[in-house]
Amino acid sequence: MNTKEFLIKLCNSRSVSGHESDVVQLIESAFSKYSDSIKVDNLGNVIILKKGKNNISNSKAMIAGHMDEIGLVVKSIEENGFIKFTNIGGIDPRTILSQEVTVHGTKDLFGVIVSKPPHLQEESENEKALKMDELYIDLGYDNNTVKNYVNIGDIITINREIKELRGDRLAGKSLDDKAGIASMYECIKELSKIEHELDIYFVCTVQEEVGLRGATTSAYKINPDFGVAIDVGFASTPELPKKHTIDMGMGPGITIGGNIHPKLREKLVETAKEYNIPFQYEVAPGGIGTDANAMQITREGIPTLNLSIPLRYMHTSVEVVDMKDIKNTAKLLAFFIASITSDNLEGLLCY
Amino acid sequence: MEFNSKLLEELVKTYGPSGNETRICNYIKGQIENYVDEIIIDSLGNLIARKKGNGKKIMIAAHMDQIGLMVTDIDDNGFLRFTNIGGVSPLVSLHQHVIFENGVLGIIAKEPVEDISKLRLSNMYIDIGVKDKKEAESLVNIGDVCVYLPHYCENENTVFTSALDDRIGCYIAIEAIKAIENPINDLYFVFTAQEEVGTRGAKTSAYRIDPDICISIDVTGSGDTPKAKTFAVGLGKGTAIKVKDQSILTHPKLRNIMIEVAKNNNIPYQLEVLEYGGTDSGAVHLTKEGVPSGVISIPTRYVHSTTEMVSKNDVMNSLKLLIKLLEHNIEF
Amino acid sequence: MLLKKLTEASGVSGNEKEVRDIIISEIKDYVDDLKVDKLGNVIAYKNGKSSSKIFMITAHMDEVGLIVTDIDDKGLIKFTTVGGIDKRILVSKPVLIGDSKIPGVIGSKPIHLQKKSEREKAIDIDSLYIDIGTDTKDETSKYVKIGDYVAFDSIYVEFGDNMIKAKALDNRVGCSLLVELIKEVKDISFYGVFTVMEEIGLRGAGPAAYYVDPDISIVLEGTLCFDVPKIDSHLIPTYINKGPAISLMDRTTIFNKALRERIVDIAIKNNIPYQYRKSSMGGNDSGRIHTTKEGSVTATISVPCRNIHSPTSVMSKKDYENTYKLLKAILKEYEKGEFTDGI
The missing domain is CATH 2.40.30.40 (Peptidase M42, domain 2)
Structure with missing residues (x-):
């Protein structure tokens, strides 16, 4: 499958944190051709193993991208059949007003998010941001019918098909971090063309958006020699200070900071320079907000790297990424992996 | 099964703030030791009691500490x-x-x-x-x-007292220990320490036990008081099966098993979508390679006050759900 | 002098190498096993008389500081903080950047050019920058890279009545105590662990504890001290010159009562002054250590430090000496086999 087609399919599927099973088959069907085994663990992480060649020392690397996406969940069903809801993962309520949604009850139901119309508002009200608790979903049914189909705890997703923008850019929901999964897919394809010694565990993690939960348990299970998280990073827009952003189309952000193993990171930078792959730096002083954070402090400690695919409008339904960045991230990762052997790994990891 | 007022009253009146659980631990130990196969107290002060069985290794967590x-x-x-x-x-x-x-x-x-x-x-x-x-x-x-200072009151339907969080969970766990005679699953009842300061006891006891599944029993809030924030859980409407809180998204398969067991046994239940708070299952489900975990919640008004309030029917229904669930051959 | 050497070394969280190297060179001839783990923690083991319990003493090596995020067109350096720093202390301080310790100063708009309303507000980090004396991005880039760590430039000074001023007393004071213990104490089994990245979320301690799997740990710290006049005594976390501070609880740990009481007993028996750390604010490596694996028992003993997390922290030599005495007394009890009984 073409990586872009795979990404579009992924984004158009639903995988709200804790309820990721719907995309497992799609991921399995894409990766199986290039992998030696695929397993789903206790919490639902998909663990794809691609074995290395002559890996006598049994060295392992874990590459993590999260397959979960932010979403909504039914909190209560009101007397008039309206639904009240809360968020799973960080959602700005201002971005979902007048949004079309699907409530995944015993059958999928179309709905719209509504609030008090402007005519009924005090003049000062429209200056205020709406809170989640002031929003409702209208399913167009009365209370009894709604209760037939919908239960408290049912998942709600934002309706948004991927749009292809100019250049090679895509806009849509859940590119955070399905762009990362696509990048892993591109990487495993690259790796099938070149030789590598290490066993590579590609992990499509669950529940990243609610606290890096899938990475915590899968890193424990795999216990790799090092880990790499592929997630998205804030891409520059006019209102964001330059020092907190990376640029679209300029290659992956390579994270620097305490969460990141310094020598491995230098090796990653060398690899990028050697193969002329564009990259940028992203500085993060403490534990970072990606699976790399959980991996580093697992068991006796796991040396960790983080690659960020530049992404605009994070946690909205119009996130934007550039396919070039996804491909460059994959390429960098593949060449990096190929450059690591049991001989040089020990030297790279010692302080 | 009758509501055991004496047990609950003694539980809420026994001293045991987080980090100082010795008294409550000893009291519970005295209640259960004749009904379990193994019992230990670990270095954080968790009380771990095992009832042996051949099926799934299930951890049941109720925290015995209280705020102080x-x-x-x-x-x-x-x-x-x-x-x-x-x-x-x-x-x-x-x-x-x-x-x-x-x-x-x-x-x-x-x-x-x-x-x-x-x-x-x-x-x-x-x-x-x-x-x-x-x-x-x-x-x-x-x-x-x-x-x-605990002050226990009750009427036919309701219990009013401090420390229901989470002595009511301890009560349910103790009654379940007494009621289950020949467990088909391998049951580890853990009366956890230091939940109120960050589910610390649950974390270390789960590491030791390494269970296949965990069920916590704890209080939740209620949305049925005047002008309460929207929350579709109320007193007297049955036990509550947790969907989410800030510490956990209940494994959907386990949640469905709990719902099925409740339905098959005519146990009234409510589904709980809690926007704040967390409980022991939050720590347990991230232990080692991950533990599918759920929570049986007891709808409670005025949590962390001197007069928390629960419905006896909800308590009995929670107990019934726990027993039926533990006696269920859980396929996972 | 060890504490001088340790505090004048740079060891911002995530970049502890210089401190680690000093510690290793100090202790390597006095330990039976020494390793640096995958995150950079130093794990030393001394073999000798032991109890059935594994005993660990820890101190974190890292300090709060800054990290370079960008270099602007004029060659000025933008940065962000590493660990908890009150942004108000930053302006007009000298710093040292990167491994080659390039000197720089943190500048800001002169007071003459500030509006009154500006002067009343704390200066935001986004409007601060480091000046190393260069004029262009290219020139600065010769000396400084994005991602370079920045430490305060502050030398060790002894002043007043037995007082010390230095940067990074939190927690080089703990490192110094632990190094001295390792060097002096003979024939007692314990792990001495120097952790990384405490200041950015206790990141090193968990993996170190996972490896050591201790039963009992003592965490050494430099801790909050704010003993100015006219404050109610319950709002003063610790006092200078009242001896080692023994923690009751903080945001990460309720310290084991039996162990805490044992330590107090030892202090009393040996006529060593002690105080309780009254604040429940803050947290330290103990939070990770005592909840690792099946759990364990911890205590924290600290030297009170005024102006913590600043380039001019202040502590008392007497507190240092009394803390050291207490630690030695604890190890003596341990040697007799009595320290860990019943805990």
């Missing part, structure tokens, strides 16, 4: 200053009675504060009725912890 106040300073006149252990509200605490492990009584009072909404624990003190520092120090040391 720790003395940090004793002034020249014998007034005690304190810090909170767990979520303690200044407004709730004002003018409440407290009791120390050794039985010393006191009341919580405040310095003059103009705007009561700005009341902070650092502006409050405990008065134990002594004349000076010396007398105070003969009764209480820095580092000692007191709890709200």
Whole structure:
């Protein structure tokens, strides 16, 4: 499958944190051709193993991208059949007003998010941001019918098909971090063309958006020699200070900071320079907000790297990424992996 | 099965703030030791009791610690200053009675504060009725912890008392231990320590046990009081099966098994989508390679106050659900 | 002098190499096993008389500081903080950047050019920058890279009545105590662990504890001290010159009562002054250590430090000496086999 087609399919599927099973088959069907085994663990992480060649020392690397996406969940069903809801993962309520949604009850139901119309508002009200608790979903049914189909705890997703923008850019929901999964897919394809010694565990993690939960348990299970998280990073827009952003189309952000193993990171930078792959730096002083954070402090400690695919409008339904960045991230990762052997790994990891 | 008022009253009246669970631990141990196959207390003070079976290894967690106040300073006149252990509200605490492990009584009072909404624990003190520092120090040391003086009341339907969080969970776990005679699953009942300060006991006990599945039993809030924030859980409407809180998204398969067991046994239940808070399952499900975990919640009004409130029917339904679930051949 | 050497070394969280190297060179001839783990923690083991319990003493090596995020067109350096720093202390401080310790200063708009309303507000980090004396991006880039760590430039000074001023007393004071213990104490089994990245979320301690799997740990710290006049005593976390501070609880740990009481007993028996750390604010490596694996028992003993997390922290030599005495007394009890009984 073409990586872009795979990404579009992924984004158009639903995988709200804790309820990721719907995309497992799609991921399995894409990766199986290039992998030696695929397993789903206790919490639902998909663990794809691609074995290395002559890996006598049994060295392992874990590459993590999260397959979960932010979403909504039914909190209560009101007397008039309206639904009240809360968020799973960080959602700005201002971005979902007048949004079309699907409530995944015993059958999928179309709905719209509504609030008090402007005519009924005090003049000062429209200056205020709406809170989640002031929003409702209208399913167009009365209370009894709604209760037939919908239960408290049912998942709600934002309706948004991927749009292809100019250049090679895509806009849509859940590119955070399905762009990362696509990048892993591109990487495993690259790796099938070149030789590598290490066993590579590609992990499509669950529940990243609610606290890096899938990475915590899968890193424990795999216990790799090092880990790499592929997630998205804030891409520059006019209102964001330059020092907190990376640029679209300029290659992956390579994270620097305490969460990141310094020598491995230098090796990653060398690899990028050697193969002329564009990259940028992203500085993060403490534990970072990606699976790399959980991996580093697992068991006796796991040396960790983080690659960020530049992404605009994070946690909205119009996130934007550039396919070039996804491909460059994959390429960098593949060449990096190929450059690591049991001989040089020990030297790279010692302080 | 009858509602065992005596057991619940003794549970809420036994001292056991986070980090100081020895008394409550010993009390529970005394209640259950004749009904279990193994029992240990670990280094954080968790009480772990096993009922052997051949099926799935299931951890059942109910926390035995309660919120409290720790003395940090004793002034020249014998007034005690304190810090909170767990979520303690200044407004709730004002003018409440407290009791120390050794039985010393006191009341919580405040310095003059103009705007009561700005009341902070650092502006409050405990008065134990002594004349000076010396007398105070003969009764209480820095580092000692007191709890709200328990006052147990009940009527036919309802229990009113402090410390229902989570002695009601302990009650349910104890009654389940007594009721289950030949367990098909391998049951580890854990009365956890230090839940109120961050589910610390659950974390270490789950590491030791390494269960296949975990069920926590804890209180949740209620959305059925005047002008309460939307929350579709109320008293008297059955046990609550958790969908989510801030610490966990219940494994959908496990949640569905719980719903199925409730339905098959005609146990009234509610589904709980909680927007704040967390409980032991939050720590347990991230242990080692991951543990699918769920929560049986008891709808409770006025959590962390001196008069928390639960419905006896909800308690009995929660107990019934736990027993039926543990006796169920869980396929996962 | 060890504490001088340790505090004048740069060891911002995530970049502890210089401190680690000093510690290793100090202790390597006095330990039976020494390793640096995958995160950079130093794990030393001394073999000798032991109890059935594994005993660990820890101190974190890292300090708060800054990290370079960008270099602007004029060659000025933008940065962000590493660990908890009150942004108000930053302006007009000298710093040292990167491994080659390039000197720089943190500048800001002169007071003359500030509006009154500006002067009343704390200066935001986004409007601060480091000047190393260069004029262009290219020139600065010769000396400084994005991602370079920045430490305060502050030398060790002894002043007043037995007082010390230095940067990074939190927690080089703990490192110094632990190094001295390792060097002096003979024939007692314990792990001495120097952790990384405490200041950015206790990141090193968990993995170190996972490896050591201790039963009992003592965490050494430099801790909050704010003993200015006219404050109610319950709001003063610790006092200078009142001896080692023994923690009751903080945001990460309720310290084990039996162990805490044992330590107090030892202090009393040996006529060593001690105080309780009254604040429940803050947290330290103990939070991770005591909840690792099946759990364990911890205590924290600290040297009070004024102006913590600043380039001008202040502590008392007497407190240092009394803390050291207490630690030695604890190890003596341990040697007799009595320290860990019943805990």
